[in-house]
Amino acid sequence: MALSYVALSLLPLAVFFFVVIAHIETDYLDEREGEVQPIAFIASDIVAARGFDTLEETTLLNNLRGMMNRRSTEWGYRVLIFDDGLRVIYDSAAGSRTGQTVIIPEVMNAISGRTIVTQLRRAESTLYTAVPVVSPHDATERVGAVLLIESVEDIFETLSDLRADLLLIIALVSLGIIVVVFIMANTLIRPLRRILLVVQRMATGRLDQRITNVEGQNEYAILAESFNSMAEKLERVEKTREEFVSNVSHELKTPLSSMKVLSESILLQEHAPEAMYREFLQDIVNEVDRMTNINNDLLALVRNDQREQGLNISTVSINRMVEDILKRLSPLSEQKEIALIYDDVRPVEINADEIKLTLAISNIVENGIKYTPQGGTVKVAVDADHQFVYISVQDTGMGIPESEQTKIFNRFYRVDKARDRETGGTGLGLAISHSAILAHNGSIRVSSKPDEGAVFTIRIPIRRS
Ligand code: ADP
Numbered sequence: 001m002a003l004s005y006v007a008l009s010l011l012p013l014a015v016f017f018f019v020v021i022a023h024i025e026t027d028y029l030d031e032r033e034g035e036v037q038p039i040a041f042i043a044s045d046i047v048a049a050r051g052f053d054t055l056e057e058t059t060l061l062n063n064l065r066g067m068m069n070r071r072s073t074e075w076g077y078r079v080l081i082f083d084d085g086l087r088v089i090y091d092s093a094a095g096s097r098t099g100q101t102v103i104i105p106e107v108m109n110a111i112s113g114r115t116i117v118t119q120l121r122r123a124e125s126t127l128y129t130a131v132p133v134v135s136p137h138d139a140t141e142r143v144g145a146v147l148l149i150e151s152v153e154d155i156f157e158t159l160s161d162l163r164a165d166l167l168l169i170i171a172l173v174s175l176g177i178i179v180v181v182f183i184m185a186n187t188l189i190r191p192l193r194r195i196l197l198v199v200q201r202m203a204t205g206r207l208d209q210r211i212t213n214v215e216g217q218n219e220y221a222i223l224a225e226s227f228n229s230m231a232e233k234l235e236r237v238e239k240t241r242e243e244f245v246s247n248v249s250h251e252l253k254t255p256l257s258s259m260k261v262l263s264e265s266i267l268l269q270e271h272a273p274e275a276m277y278r279e280f281l282q283d284i285v286n287e288v289d290r291m292t293n294i295n296n297d298l299l300a301l302v303r304n305d306q307r308e309q310g311l312n313i314s315t316v317s318i319n320r321m322v323e324d325i326l327k328r329l330s331p332l333s334e335q336k337e338i339a340l341i342y343d344d345v346r347p348v349e350i351n352a353d354e355i356k357l358t359l360a361i362s363n364i365v366e367n368g369i370k371y372t373p374q375g376g377t378v379k380v381a382v383d384a385d386h387q388f389v390y391i392s393v394q395d396t397g398m399g400i401p402e403s404e405q406t407k408i409f410n411r412f413y414r415v416d417k418a419r420d421r422e423t424g425g426t427g428l429g430l431a432i433s434h435s436a437i438l439a440h441n442g443s444i445r446v447s448s449k450p451d452e453g454a455v456f457t458i459r460i461p462i463r464r465s
Contacts, residue, residue, distance in 0.1 A: 001185065005177075005181045006174065006181055010170065010173070010174055010177065014170060021159060021162060021163055025155070025159050028152075029127070029152065032127060036077075036118070036127060036148055037116055037118065037131075040116065040129045040130070040146055040148045043079060043081075043131070043146040044131040044132065044133050047146055048133050048134050048135070048143075049136060052081070077149065077150050078148070079091075079092040079146065079148055080092070080107075080147040081133070081145075084111055084144050086102060086103055086104075086107065086108065086111075087099065087100070088101070088102055104130070105119075106118075106119050106129070106130035107130045107145045107147050109130065110132045110147075111132055111144070113142075114132070115131070115132070116130070116131050117130045125152055125153040126150060127149070127152050128148075129148045129149075129150070130145050130147045130148075131145060132144075132145050133145055191220040191224075192220070195220075195224060195227060198211050198227070198231075202234075207231065207235040207238055208235065209231065210228050210231060211224040247411060247412040250412075251426070251427070255287035255291050259288070262280045262287075266280050290426075293426050294428070297428035297429070298428065301428060301435060304432060310353075310356075310439070311352075312354075312356075313353055313464070314351070315349055315350075315351055316357065317347070317348075318349070318389050318391065319382050321354060321358055322342065322344075322380055322391065323342065323344075325358060325361055325362050325365060326340055332369050333369050336374050337374050338369055338372055338374070338376050339376075339377045339378070340369070340378050341377060344382055345381060345383040346382065348382065348389045350389055350460060350461075350462050350463075351463070352440055353440070357437075359436060360432065360433035360436035363430065363432060364430070365378060365380060366429070367429060368393050368395035368397065370425065371395065371398055371454075373397065376396040376453075377396045378393065378395045379395075380394075387461060387462060388459045389462055390458070390459055391458040392456065392457045393455070395455075399452050399454050400446065400448040400450070400454050401415070401450050402448075405446050405447075405448065408430050408446070409430045409433075409434040409444070410431060411427070411428055411431040412426070412428060413431075414427045440460050441460070441461055441465065442458060442459055442461065444457070
């Protein structure tokens, strides 16, 4: 990542430098061309005026040479004058080619029609400028050409110095960028490494790991805090799961061990009377029923835990639903001579999962009957405002101590362990009700004092959001 940052920042820099150099080169060459071309024209005019024959002796040619030398270039020019047969009539260079026929494209082009031909010969670092020489008698007739060859090595040398300087600058800037990027990458990555270390430790099952030394309000701090809170939840869920599994096994252990004791006692008795068999087998059947109840309740809980997805929503009349529940439970209340009263304050319909809500309310009414002594009262009321439906279940039973009131919704929690088991409860009823009500975005609370009965109030929003 750091390297790609470096590459990305250097690329525009390098492109910029090379574009600048190319630009400077064109500028220099254009300037040089602009200097050479008028001299080439003058040379051509002089030659045209004087004619080829008197060329060597002419002082004007010397003038031309003088004019060239006045330009303060140490490279100087080479001047060649051609006739229309491409024969060199004059050559200013030391190794003169005078008298030879030399084929030079620029010269050929000048003779064959162009007014001026300038060409850079990069390999030789020279600029060739050819201008035709016209006949003094007929301006349309071309009798030869003047070729100026000028070295542009000075330009190339200047550019190569510049290039070297720029490369040095690029190298220094790159070094600077690399150092800055590595320092930045290190500062960015260090906190991530710390988080990674904790994540890896947690992946091995050590859920108590937390990211420490979280400072500031930057994204890392937010990430670390969110991670820590997620880790806390995970740890809580894991603890609940462990407790749940141990509770389940504990709950199942009791009926299993009593079934074992019952079976062994029958086996040990050689000629046990039939009545004893019957009694013991009946006890075993009761224990199996208990286990079945626990199993059914566990299944109901798991289904509720699927929350929203598990809901089978339809329009439900709460008044009719509560009436049905009370009808179903009336044999139980009659058996205990408990008055089951229904206070139907207001008719109300909501969108809900009827089966789950029925189970949730049944459990609470059934508890009211179960934990109220003979002759007591259980009163169920349905009321509503524009937002919520309220279902309250009030009994005149033994009540629940304040310290226990939050715990009774926990799985397998019973206030009086031994006695409550005898009532046939699994300790899962309120947990089932609680999770079903939560799935409906509702709430449940209890208010009670020992020996003064208990009131459970369920509140469910009428419209689902
Ligand atoms: P159980 O199957 O044991 O009834 P629940 O989850 O329904 O389990 O209830 C949990 C515990 O809360 C019960 O064991 C009981 O001690 C207490 N409880 C629930 N409802 C009442 C009530 N109406 N009056 C007194 N105690 C209650």
